[in-house]
Amino acid sequence: MAEGKSIFEIADAGAYGSATSAATAGCAVANADGSVTVPTVCGGCHSTCQMFADVKDGQVLRSHGVPGAFKTDGVLCSKGLAASQIAHDPRRVLYPMRRVGEKHSGKFERISWDEAIAELAGKVKEAVAAHGPWSVQFLRGQACGWGFTYDMTQRLAHCVGTEVGMGASECFVPRAITEGMTYGGMPSFGDLIHADLVIYWGLQPSFSKAPMLGKILDARDRGAKLVVIDPLHFHLGACADQFIQVEPGTDLALALAMLYVVVDEGLWDREFVDRYTNDPGLKRLSEHLAGGNRLGIAYTPEWAASICGVPADVITAFAHEYATTPRASIATGHGLEGRVNVVQTTRAICILRSITGHLDREGCDLFTPKSPPRNPNFTLIDHVLPDFEPAGPTGMFHVPPYNPAESHYPLLFGGQGLLPTPDSLRMMHEGKTEVCIVQGANPIVTQPQPPVTEAAFKKIGYLCVIDPYLSETARLADLVLPAATYLERTEPEWFNCTFPEVTLRQKIATVGEALPDTQIMIELGIALGFTEEFPTHDISYYIDEDLKPSGITYEQLRESPHGVTFGSLGARGYEKNGFRSPGGVVNVWSEVLDAHGFDPLPNWEDSSESVRSKPELAAEYPYVVFTGRSGPMYVHEQRRTIPWLREMQPEGRAMVNTRRAAQLGLKDGDWARISSPRGSILMKVEATPILREDWIYVPGGWADANYNYLGIDDDLDPISSQANYTACLGKIEKAEPPCQPASAGGSASPKRGGLLSRLFGGGAGKASASEEGKGA
Amino acid sequence: MQYAFRFDSRRCAQCFACEVACKSAHDLRPHAQEVPGTQGPRYRSVVTVTDPDNPVHPIQYVSMACMHCGSPDCMAVCPTKAIYRDPEFGAVLVDRNKCIGCRYCSWACEFGAPQFDRDGLMQKCDMCIDRLREGKQPACVENCCGGAIKFGPVEQVEGDVRAKAACQVLKKGLPAKALHS
Incomplete structure (x- = not known):
C-alpha cells in the first residue's frame, strides 16, 4: 500500500481508470455554465444505453440522450433521466458500516475501509481454513451490472475456490440457455426496419426498453402490423394493432397450438427445415403435435383455447399470419419467466420461429453476438478446474463447460458458470455458509416466501452486503459496504443484447466513500493475498485483460464516445457457418434435453397452480394472482427512493378488473386483502379494464405489499432451477386500512414455511413462522 | 410566430420519459433532500384514460402540459x-x-x-423557451421515446400530419417524403 494513503483513497483513484477526474474523462466537452458533458453508459437498468452526463464540482447535474446512438438516438427513459437524483440520493449508505449489538440487530457504526476490508478478509480466511472454500458464498444481483463486473466477482471467487451465485431467482438465463441449446445463440436483434409483422410476447418495452419505442412505432406507422401478447392490455399493448390476452403462465399452450396449425396446414419452410434442422420433413414434430407424445394430447387450437383463454379462431388466424408473413419478428421477455414451464415455452417459440423461416433472416430475428471475445481465463477458472484448457476466447455461449460443485442444475451453466439460487439457499439452510458476500441484491424482498429466505440468511455465520442502500437484507448483515452507483464506476459494457458494441461507463463522481463493486473485489483480493491475480488497483488493467482477444482496449474505449463494435449483424450467417447447437443444425428435437432425461420436444406443462391443475384449491382461491414489473420508472425493486420517479407511482396498487371490483364493492384506492395458500398481503386496489375478471395483478418490488408472500417457492423447474414465483391461485376481499403505515413485511402474514418445511420438515417451517411473528 | 405541441396518442406507450425530462430541464421539485412521495410541480404529466366498454382500446394515454x-x-x-x-x-x-x-x-x-x-x-410549462432560443426543441419533445410529442410552428405541425396521412393513403412507408407547403 502506498504510504500514508487509505484503502479508500487508493481504490477511489484506481476506479477512475487511467483518468484522474471527470474533467479529463475521455471525450468530455466543456459547457458555458462550467459543467462538463461526459459520454458514459446508463446503468438505470441493464439495457446499457449510451448517455451524456453533465458534471460540475463533483455533482452530476443532469443526464441526456446521445443523438445518433444506435439504440436510443437521442432519448433516455425516465430512469436514465433521473441519474442526478440516483447518484446524490441522501438515503444512500456512504461509509463502511459494522454491526453493533446483537447479530441481526440492524444497528451499525461507521468504520474505515481499512478496518472493513481487514475484517472481511479475516473472516474469509478463517472460513476457508476451517470449512473449505465452499463455505464462502458470493451472491450477485442486478444492481452491480453483468458482463465485466460479473467477471470480476468470478475472478475473486475462483481465487477463493468457490463459485458465484445469484441473489435472486435467475431471470433471462432460462431463456438464454434454451435458445442456446436450440440454435446456439439468441436472435435478439429484431429487424424493425424491414419487418412487416412485429410481435412483442411477454415483453413490455415501455418498462425495459423505452428508448426503442420510437423504432417500434415507426415500424407500425410505415405499415407493419404490431401485435402484443400479454395478460395486461396496457402500455405498448394500448398502441398495438392486435392485442392477444393470454392467461398468465399458459403461453406454452398458445405456442404449441400455433405450432400445430403451422405443421397441420403445411405452412412451414421446407427448404430450411430439411437442410438446417435435425427434424427433416418435421416427422418427429408433426407426430408429436398430433398427439404422439407422452401426454397423448393433440395440441390443437381448441385444446389451447380452453387453457390460455385465446379463442381457437384467433390462434389459427394468428399462426397463419405469422407463418405466411416472410418478414416477421418475435421479441420475448420476462413475462415468460418465473414459471416452471419457462424452458419448454421458450423451446416452443424457438421452434415456431425456426420452422417458419423467421430465424436469422431479413425483417426477422437476427443473431447478435452477446459479448466481445473475452479472455477465456480472465475469471481464473483454472483455480477451480486445474485441468482447464482454454479452447478459444470466451463469449456468452462459449463458456467453459463446467458445473460447479454443489450445483444440482447442470444445464444452467450454459449462460455463465454460476451456483443456482436453490442450491445457494439450500447450503445456507444446511448451515454450510460461513461467509456470504451479497452484491447489489436484496433477496429478503425479492425471493418468493421472504420468511424462508430470511431464515436461511440468519444461518449465515458472517454476512457482508455491498449495496448503495441499507436494504432489508443489509439490515441482517454484520458488515455493510457502500456500493457506488453506475455514475461512480468505470467499466466496459456490452450487455445490451441487441447491437454488438462495447461502450465505456466512466466514473464521473465520488459520493461519500462509496466504491465500485469491482474495486471492492480488487481490494479484498489483495487483502486475501492474491497479489498475483490482483496486481494493481487500476481498473483499466482488468478491462484490458478481459477484452484482450477482442483487441479492444480501455484507451480505445475512452476515445470512442459511441463505443466500439464487435461482430456483425448480417442475416443468414448459418448458410455459411451452420448453427452453434449440437450437430450444427437447429435442434427441433433437443439433443441436450434428451441426454439429460427431459422432454426433447415441448409438451404441455401447466403453471404450478391453476384452476385446471388444482381444482380443489381453486374452489377457495379462484383468482389467478400474478406479478411482474411495477412500471417504467422502476427496475426490479430499485429506484423507489428517487423523488422524480416515485412521484409518478407513489405506491403499488393491485389491479382488479373494473366490473369485478364493482361486484366486490372495491373502488380505486380501497384497501384489500389478497391471499394465497401461503400468505396474504394488504394493498390498495386499482380498478382497471386491462385484465380479465378472474385475474389479479400485484405489481412486484414493493417491500410493504410484497407479492412474494403469496408466491410459490417450492416448485422448481428441474432444467433451469426457475421457481414458479410469478403466478399462483389466490383470493381478494375488501379490508380495513392497516392501523399503521405498512413497513417491510409488516402487513404480511405467511401461513407456512414452503421450501423450508418441504426440505426440513415441520420444525423448520415453524421456526420461519415464529421468525415472522417476531418481526410483525 | 405561434408554436405549438402536437400529441399523437397512437405513439404514447406511457413510458413517462417526457415527465422526467421536463423535471430535469427545469430542475423541478421534488428534490433528493425531500421525502419520497411528496409531489412537486408537474409541468407535464401523462394521464391514463380507461374505458371498460371499449375492448379494443380499454386504455389510452395523453401527455398533458x-x-x-x-x-x-x-x-x-x-x-x-x-x-x-x-x-x-x-x-x-x-x-x-x-x-x-x-x-x-x-x-x-x-x-x-x-x-x-x-x-x-x-x-x-414555458415551452422550454430558453432551449428554444438556443435552437433546441423542448426537453419533453427531444426525449419523447415514442415520438408522440411534436413541436413546431402551428402551420408546420399540422402540415406534418397531412403529409403523414397522405403517405398512409398511398401506403408509402415513413419517413414521409411528401412535402406539405
Whole structure:
C-alpha cells in the first residue's frame, strides 16, 4: 500500500481508470455554465444505453440522450433521466458500516475501509481454513451490472475456490440457455426496419426498453402490423394493432397450438427445415403435435383455447399470419419467466420461429453476438478446474463447460458458470455458509416466501452486503459496504443484447466513500493475498485483460464516445457457418434435453397452480394472482427512493378488473386483502379494464405489499432451477386500512414455511413462522 | 410566430420519459433532500384514460402540459397581469415578480396547467423557451421515446400530419417524403 494513503483513497483513484477526474474523462466537452458533458453508459437498468452526463464540482447535474446512438438516438427513459437524483440520493449508505449489538440487530457504526476490508478478509480466511472454500458464498444481483463486473466477482471467487451465485431467482438465463441449446445463440436483434409483422410476447418495452419505442412505432406507422401478447392490455399493448390476452403462465399452450396449425396446414419452410434442422420433413414434430407424445394430447387450437383463454379462431388466424408473413419478428421477455414451464415455452417459440423461416433472416430475428471475445481465463477458472484448457476466447455461449460443485442444475451453466439460487439457499439452510458476500441484491424482498429466505440468511455465520442502500437484507448483515452507483464506476459494457458494441461507463463522481463493486473485489483480493491475480488497483488493467482477444482496449474505449463494435449483424450467417447447437443444425428435437432425461420436444406443462391443475384449491382461491414489473420508472425493486420517479407511482396498487371490483364493492384506492395458500398481503386496489375478471395483478418490488408472500417457492423447474414465483391461485376481499403505515413485511402474514418445511420438515417451517411473528 | 405541441396518442406507450425530462430541464421539485412521495410541480404529466366498454382500446394515454392557448383564460383572469404571451414563440408565460399566488389562473384553466411550488407562486410549462432560443426543441419533445410529442410552428405541425396521412393513403412507408407547403 502506498504510504500514508487509505484503502479508500487508493481504490477511489484506481476506479477512475487511467483518468484522474471527470474533467479529463475521455471525450468530455466543456459547457458555458462550467459543467462538463461526459459520454458514459446508463446503468438505470441493464439495457446499457449510451448517455451524456453533465458534471460540475463533483455533482452530476443532469443526464441526456446521445443523438445518433444506435439504440436510443437521442432519448433516455425516465430512469436514465433521473441519474442526478440516483447518484446524490441522501438515503444512500456512504461509509463502511459494522454491526453493533446483537447479530441481526440492524444497528451499525461507521468504520474505515481499512478496518472493513481487514475484517472481511479475516473472516474469509478463517472460513476457508476451517470449512473449505465452499463455505464462502458470493451472491450477485442486478444492481452491480453483468458482463465485466460479473467477471470480476468470478475472478475473486475462483481465487477463493468457490463459485458465484445469484441473489435472486435467475431471470433471462432460462431463456438464454434454451435458445442456446436450440440454435446456439439468441436472435435478439429484431429487424424493425424491414419487418412487416412485429410481435412483442411477454415483453413490455415501455418498462425495459423505452428508448426503442420510437423504432417500434415507426415500424407500425410505415405499415407493419404490431401485435402484443400479454395478460395486461396496457402500455405498448394500448398502441398495438392486435392485442392477444393470454392467461398468465399458459403461453406454452398458445405456442404449441400455433405450432400445430403451422405443421397441420403445411405452412412451414421446407427448404430450411430439411437442410438446417435435425427434424427433416418435421416427422418427429408433426407426430408429436398430433398427439404422439407422452401426454397423448393433440395440441390443437381448441385444446389451447380452453387453457390460455385465446379463442381457437384467433390462434389459427394468428399462426397463419405469422407463418405466411416472410418478414416477421418475435421479441420475448420476462413475462415468460418465473414459471416452471419457462424452458419448454421458450423451446416452443424457438421452434415456431425456426420452422417458419423467421430465424436469422431479413425483417426477422437476427443473431447478435452477446459479448466481445473475452479472455477465456480472465475469471481464473483454472483455480477451480486445474485441468482447464482454454479452447478459444470466451463469449456468452462459449463458456467453459463446467458445473460447479454443489450445483444440482447442470444445464444452467450454459449462460455463465454460476451456483443456482436453490442450491445457494439450500447450503445456507444446511448451515454450510460461513461467509456470504451479497452484491447489489436484496433477496429478503425479492425471493418468493421472504420468511424462508430470511431464515436461511440468519444461518449465515458472517454476512457482508455491498449495496448503495441499507436494504432489508443489509439490515441482517454484520458488515455493510457502500456500493457506488453506475455514475461512480468505470467499466466496459456490452450487455445490451441487441447491437454488438462495447461502450465505456466512466466514473464521473465520488459520493461519500462509496466504491465500485469491482474495486471492492480488487481490494479484498489483495487483502486475501492474491497479489498475483490482483496486481494493481487500476481498473483499466482488468478491462484490458478481459477484452484482450477482442483487441479492444480501455484507451480505445475512452476515445470512442459511441463505443466500439464487435461482430456483425448480417442475416443468414448459418448458410455459411451452420448453427452453434449440437450437430450444427437447429435442434427441433433437443439433443441436450434428451441426454439429460427431459422432454426433447415441448409438451404441455401447466403453471404450478391453476384452476385446471388444482381444482380443489381453486374452489377457495379462484383468482389467478400474478406479478411482474411495477412500471417504467422502476427496475426490479430499485429506484423507489428517487423523488422524480416515485412521484409518478407513489405506491403499488393491485389491479382488479373494473366490473369485478364493482361486484366486490372495491373502488380505486380501497384497501384489500389478497391471499394465497401461503400468505396474504394488504394493498390498495386499482380498478382497471386491462385484465380479465378472474385475474389479479400485484405489481412486484414493493417491500410493504410484497407479492412474494403469496408466491410459490417450492416448485422448481428441474432444467433451469426457475421457481414458479410469478403466478399462483389466490383470493381478494375488501379490508380495513392497516392501523399503521405498512413497513417491510409488516402487513404480511405467511401461513407456512414452503421450501423450508418441504426440505426440513415441520420444525423448520415453524421456526420461519415464529421468525415472522417476531418481526410483525 | 405561434408554436405549438402536437400529441399523437397512437405513439404514447406511457413510458413517462417526457415527465422526467421536463423535471430535469427545469430542475423541478421534488428534490433528493425531500421525502419520497411528496409531489412537486408537474409541468407535464401523462394521464391514463380507461374505458371498460371499449375492448379494443380499454386504455389510452395523453401527455398533458400547458396548451399555450390562443385566447388563454388564465391570462384573462390574472388580476396582476402576470401572465403574458412571448412574441417570439407564442409561449404563454408567467412573470413571477408580478404573480401574487391567488390561483385564479388555475380555476380558469381547463387543462390543469398552472402549478404551484412551495413559494405559492404559479409556474408552468414555458415551452422550454430558453432551449428554444438556443435552437433546441423542448426537453419533453427531444426525449419523447415514442415520438408522440411534436413541436413546431402551428402551420408546420399540422402540415406534418397531412403529409403523414397522405403517405398512409398511398401506403408509402415513413419517413414521409411528401412535402406539405
